[in-house]
Structure formats: structure tokens, C-alpha cells
Amino acid sequence: MTSSVATAFRGRLIVSCQAPPGDPMRDTATLVRLARSAAAGGAAGVRVNGPDVVAAVTAAVDLPVIGLWKDGDTGVYITPTVRHALALAAAGAHVVAADATDRPRPDGSSFADLVTAVHRASALVMADVATLAEGVRAARQGADFVSTTLSGYVPGSPEQSGPDLRLVAGLARATGTPVVAEGRIGTPEEAAAALAEGAHSVVVGTAITAPTALTRRFVTRLTRP
Template identity: 80%
Template sequence: MTPRRPASPLAALTGRLIVSCQAPPGDPMRDTGTLVRLARSAQAGGAAAVRVNEPEVVAATVAAVDLPVIGLWKDGDTGVYITPTVRHALALVDAGAAIVAADATARPRPDGSTFADLVAAVHAGGGLVMADVATADEGREAAAQGADLVSTTLSGYAPGSPRQTPPDLELVAALARSVEVPVVAEGRIATPEQAAAALAAGATSVVVGTAITAPTALTRLFAAGLTP
């Protein structure tokens, strides 16, 4: 039986903003209802899609917004922890995620599977896959293994990628030149000007998180700026 595949949301993301509605463990914003309200606010502000963490939040967000939901599941905080296994990925599909975001770096996955295994499982369940990468080589390999989008999410956070404050627009440009799937710019994009620069560098879409949805981190930044 041919797996059910919904209409692709990719065309609706072209040239548009994706808002990451997440909060770290222990943050007062880490509450399903609060995160859903962030997603609704993002929709009201013109976002084309939202990126949310964990199946419970994915399901609640799918029920609350009329936007593609990009789901991920962070399990731990070291190594491969963004949707690390096929089990995590399928739970997100079951929760209603249109796109599953997963670590596609060269590091080993905790269940011994490959990124290609995860892609095949998500596709069979009717979803699409966003590959979170740190380098151009990883992006090219992820595309070759069937990723539907490639994102610069892990640049600066995984081995082999540069540690820098601004967004990695060099990686965006390198991926845009070398893969045929859409390239998503994500990571340290703090201003509308940087978001526009990412599109100019070749990104199809831009993800912004902290600069929009993280009041604790933003308050800390301002408070530190006032400290002698």
C-alpha cells in the first residue's frame, strides 16, 4: 500500500519566516500552553511555519495553528540529541508534524541507525525531513540520503563548524550552491537585516527563535548590558 503523503508545505515556505517556539528546561516559558500561544502569535505576525519541540507540544500546536509545524524532539544535551532515533521521529509524525527536524551531522546516532533510516521511516509515515547540519559536507550527504530540506541549525554547535557570533552565511551560500533541496538558514539570526541577508546568501527560508520567542534570554542580555 502506498504511504499517504500530504500536500507538500515547502512551496509556502519560500522566502518566508519560520519561528522557533521553544524554551530550555527550567525556563518559565517551557509550558505547553505558553508555547502554543507563542505559535499563535507567530502566525498572527506573519510566520509561514513554526518549529516546536516534543510530541505533546507538536500535537497541541497542530491543533491550534493553521501553519505547517516542524517538529523535533530534543533528548539530552550532548552528541546527537535533536530527534536522535527513528522512534523519536515517528512519534513526531504521529503527533502531526508536517516536517520532522533531525540531527544529520556525521556523529553516531544512539540507536545505531543512520540518518537515511530516519528519512525512510518519516517518508513512509507521510512526513518530510529537515536535516539539521553543521557543515556543507553534512548538508550534501543529508540531501543525498533523502532529506527534503537542509538547515544550518548546528553550525557552531557541533564539531567541525566555526564558533562565531553572527549567523553562518558562508554555510548558507555553500549549501545553496551544492544541494538541490531548499536550504534553511537557522542559528544566531538576531535582526531582520540578518534574516534578509540569509535570503540573499541563498536560503529558501529563515528560522528565528531567541530574538522573537525567548524573553528570559533577551532580558538577561539587556540586564548584562547595564552591568558596569
């Protein structure tokens, strides 16, 4: 499966179809429509949150689905345990995305334990990392993809307004594992720049699928003195 999904993603766009708690878009039927719209626009895959949404989206679109399960709001909260990961695989996720930072996991497992369990469930693993060292380690532990998702959101990683292209380039040089650029990619030009730095594929979320956040950006700019 790794080669077929990697081939499908190569040089292309993956759309993150998610909404935060309390957002009007946080509705399974709405998120399915977002996924279908992404497919109609030419996306190579979608990234969605929660087993129920994974199951609904896999039934609705003929694209590889990256599933994650956000649980909690501090520490490791992106697919934090092996139980969360296996639930996503059982729901039909082709790829399970999980936090692969060096922070402790709430069930006491290691990222390597999660990789082994997901592979046994016949799904792939995307390691969400914040630093070069974490990405290299995740690749050695068997991750099928390494994503820059957490750069800028975890202590020890650089805070910046745009994508972490330096991390993308570093991971592309340091490992043969496909690197996925994700995080603060706001324009087609930034997405293309990520590919030029060695990204295998690019994930874009807010700039495509988050009308509340996009509206807030305009409102904030217009109300500045």
C-alpha cells in the same frame, strides 16, 4: 506534500517556539500561544519541541509545523532515534527535524534510516547540519530540507556570533534541496541577508520567542563595568 510545504516556506519566516528546561515559558499552553502569535504576525510555519507540543500546536494553528524532540544534552540530541522521529510524525508534525551530523546516533541507525521511516509515515524531513559536507550528504540521503541549525554548536564547525551565511551560500550552491537558515539570526537584516545568500527560508527563535534570554542580554550589558 514536499512541494506544498516548500512553496509555503519559500522566502518567508519560520518561528521557533521553544523554551529550555526550567524556563518559565516551557509550558505547552504558553508555547501554543507563541505559535498563534507567530501565525498572527505572518510566519509561514513554526518549529516546536516534543510530541505533546507538536500535537497541541498542530491543533491550534493552520501552519506547517516542524517538530523535533530534544532528548539528552550531549552528542546527537535533536530527534536522536527513529523512535523519536516517528513519534513526532504520529503527533502531526508536517516536517520532522533531526540531527544529520556525522556523529553516531544512540540507536545505531543512520540518518538515511530515519529519512526512510519518516517518509513512510507521510511526513517530511529537515536535516539539521553543521557543515557543508553534512548538508550535501543529507540531501543525497533524501532530506526534504537542509538547515544550518547546528553550525557553531558542533566541533568542526566555525564558532561565530552571527549566522553562518557562508554555509547557507555553500549549501544553496551545492544542492537543489531547499536550504533553511537557522542559528543566531538576531535581526530582520540578518534574516534578509540569509535569503540573499540563497536560503529558501529563515528560522528565528531566541530573537522573537525567548524573553528570558533577551532580558539576560540587556542585564549583562547594563552591568558591565
